Amino acid sequence: MLAAGALAASTAMAAAQDGGQLNIYNWGNYTSPEMIEKFEEETGITVTVTDFDSNDTALTRIRAGGHGFDIVVPSNNYVPIWVEAGLLQELDPEEIPNMANIAERWRDVPWDPNRTHTVPWQWGTTGVIVNTSVYEGDIDTSAIFLDPPDELKGKINVIPEMTDVMNMTVRYVGGEQCTEDRDILRQARDKLVEAKQHWIALDYGTVDAYAAGDIAAGVYWNGASMRARLQNEDLAYGYPKEGYPIWMDSAAILTDAQNTENAKKFLNFVLEPENAAMISEFARYANGVEGSDEFMPEDMTTAPEIVVAPEHEEAAYFSVTCPAETQQLYTQIWTELLR
Structure with a gap:
């Protein structure tokens, strides 16, 4: 038990020493502060979240360049526009292994076939x-x-x-x-x-x-x-x-991201069922991650909304x-x- 505890502490310390920055551009009042805090504690990465109020606002700002963001969360009907404009990086499932946790319904979707550029956030x-x-x-x-x-x-x-x-x-x-x-x-x-x-x-x-x-x-x-x-x-x-x-909003890494490796860590993190449920508990939407139901708030299972x-x-x-x-x-x- 002592050796296992020491190993866990050593692993946590190593993760915390990774450090660095991550800049997320997301819908306002949509990102769980508790989930962000957990990610920062586990990785040592400092996260800054900036809000936008519409898909058009986000797209216009990113197209203008010089934004400094790493991750963006567009809605499904805008994802093809982002991809066609070359604004999003392709994702490698080997670098984001928790993509295997995406629920079957949301794996191969019309707006992002085979999930080559995005992962589910909320729907x-x-x-x-x-x-x-x-x-x-x-x-x-x-x-x-x-x-x-x-x-x-x-x-x-x-x-x-x-x-x-x-x-x-x-x-x-x-x-x-x-x-x-x-x-x-x-x-x-x-x-x-x-x-x-x-x-x-x-x-x-x-x-x-x-x-x-x-x-x-x-x-x-x-x-x-x-x-x-x-x-x-x-x-x-x-x-x-x-x-x-x-609709479904999905998270993606921007082509001109300055912190790509940290962004990949974050996408992998939010695809952990317990972490996806933290987003849902805050924002009150379903998330599209298999296994998250057991961590979801009970009141969401009967809510008329x-x-x-x-x-x-x-x-x-x-x-x-x-x-x-x-x-x-x-x-x-x-x-x-x-x-």
């Missing part, structure tokens, strides 16, 4: 959140933010994630995601411009604002909605019957990468909306 849905003490009507509809009832006008927040909001609006007016139908896109643009007068903000970091009752409704992600509901039981998450997206009821399953669609032309049209509409 979930985008829907609507409503304070039921303010509004008692149907919440399973995108009308909450596009044709809001009087009780919610002036109390609505919309996440600044262009593709999700655009596709939810396109579905609301009768189209399909990534449509190139100009008539449908005109209807979507007009609906968004008309609805915006009833919004209070386009912001992503609003868990506390919902919990405090400062915002009564909006477009939000399921995990963040659960975190808000745990602080305010009047909050409820709705699954728009017109259609709502399923996490467990999709059968009656809501048909309205779900998996986010895809829109063709360049559609992306350009979406961007034009979004730019007009933000004026």
